Amino acid sequence: MIELLELGWRGHRHLLSMDQFSRKDVEDILFFSRKLAPYSGEGAVFSYLMGRWLKPLFFETSTRTLDRHTSAIQTMGGGYNTPLNPENSTMNDKQEKEMDIVIDAAQSSDILAIRHPKSGSVSEFAKVIDNLKNNKARIISCGDGPNEHPTQTLLDFYTVMEGLGTLDSLIWLIVGDLEYGRTVHSLVKGITKFSNNMVVGFPVGGLQLPQQYRPDGYKEFDLAMLPKIIGNVDFNSKIVLYATRVQAEKIARKRDRLYDAYDKEAKQKIQSDIYQEFRYQITPGILDVAPHQTKLLHPLPRGDEISDEIFLSHDTKISPIKQMRYGIQVTMAYLALFSGLEERLHEPEKYLIKQPVRFKS
Numbered sequence: 128m129i130e131l132l133e134l135g136w137r138g139h140r141h142l143l144s145m146d147q148f149s150r151k152d153v154e155d156i157l158f159f160s161r162k163l164a165p166y167s168g169e170g171a172v173f174s175y176l177m178g179r180w181l182k183p184l185f186f187e188t189s190t191r192t193l194d195r196h197t198s199a200i201q202t203m204g205g206g207y208n209t210p211l212n213p214e215n216s217t218m219n220d221k222q223e224k225e226m227d228i229v230i231d232a233a234q235s236s237d238i239l240a241i242r243h244p245k246s247g248s249v250s251e252f253a254k255v256i257d258n259l260k261n262n263k264a265r266i267i268s269c270g271d272g273p274n275e276h277p278t279q280t281l282l283d284f285y286t287v288m289e290g291l292g293t294l295d296s297l298i299w300l301i302v303g304d305l306e307y308g309r310t311v312h313s314l315v316k317g318i319t320k321f322s323n324n325m326v327v328g329f330p331v332g333g334l335q336l337p338q339q340y341r342p343d344g345y346k347e348f349d350l351a352m353l354p355k356i357i358g359n360v361d362f363n364s365k366i367v368l369y370a371t372r373v374q375a376e377k378i379a380r381k382r383d384r385l386y387d388a389y390d391k392e393a394k395q396k397i398q399s400d401i402y403q404e405f406r407y408q409i410t411p412g413i414l415d416v417a418p419h420q421t422k423l424l425h426p427l428p429r430g431d432e433i434s435d436e437i438f439l440s441h442d443t444k445i446s447p448i449k450q451m452r453y454g455i456q457v458t459m460a461y462l463a464l465f466s467g468l469e470e471r472l473h474e475p476e477k478y479l480i481k482q483p484v485r486f487k488s
């Protein structure tokens with residue numbers, strides 16, 4: 128018997144932007160992520176995506192986002208094809224066109240997880256795939272240049288729900304590189320789907336949130352004001368303090384057209400100078416005066432904006448390590464949803480082919 132599954136989820140074949148989701152969509156993704164949580168990272172295997180292949184196409188580097196996709200697809204019973212390594216691919220020595228690499232991947236894989244340094248590029252690839260005959264591949268955007276990184280927002284939201292129990296009536300203090308940080312752009316788009324939130328930006332060194340991403344009522348202050356503002360909000364408020372890395376490589380590219388042609392050492396030097404120029408840190412003093420229901424999030428990678436001491440501390444206000452862990456179940460959920468398996472996600476136990484293994488602690 129041939130099974131008929133929906134291509135994509137709720138009218139969207141691909142996952143490209145936070146714009147495509149309603150509040151209910153986001154809530155449902157988080158709901159199914161929570162259902163899968165007991166199995167994530169626990170050695171469980173489901174039959175949900177058995178026979179399905181994921182192709183990681185990272186035209187730009189990645190650590191966590193790549194790993195959570197390969198872990199998630201395997202936990203769901205599928206497999207993944209060799210992740211693209213641009214330096215080691217036919218793009219490098221045979222000038223193969225990126226588009227052809229994407230089309231090729233769409234022949235051998237069901238889901239393409241794509242990250243690319245150019246804004247809008249992932250949507251362009253999606254249009255190409257849509258025009259192919261008899262092709263069923265779905266694209267998950269893992270970041271398009273400085274534009275958006277929607278799946279990071281989903282796991283950021285999951286972390287906030289776990290920590291504060293709601294995505295309404297929160298104060299969001301967003302710190303760092305608001306201009307080039309794509310996780311911030313998807314985050315603010317996502318926040319506007321919920322009610323009664325206040326979004327305040329603290330850009331470092333003039334890296335302000337571009338106009339097109341600004342939500343209604345958005346305010347921006349000098350970073351020096353952060354301790355005063357966080358120390359003076361109502362002590363019963365729920366706060367998300369969202370710190371971000373300065374996107375040194377993107378700033379360098381903007382400042383110097385030749386940047387990509389430099390050798391590794393020269394690039395690292397340019398980047399360190401930019402990090403120094405825009406250096407900031409979330410100090411213990413800021414966290415001390417913050418209301419008790421404050422959660423510090425960071426999409427990672429981090430520079431000096433969060434010290435090792437704070438990062439590794441067990442203080443309940445510190446969430447970046449939790450964000451990393453939650454990433455897997457959220458990824459499992461949207462991979463299954465975009466594969467047309469929503470109905471089946473209600474009963475994970477039924478589709479479990481290998482029980483989780485837990486260690487005694």
Ligand code: NCD
Pocket residue numbers: 191192270276279309310371372426427428
């Ligand atoms: C981010 C990205 O790639 O946009 N990383 C991630 O996926 N968690 C953040 C960054 O690079 O600063």
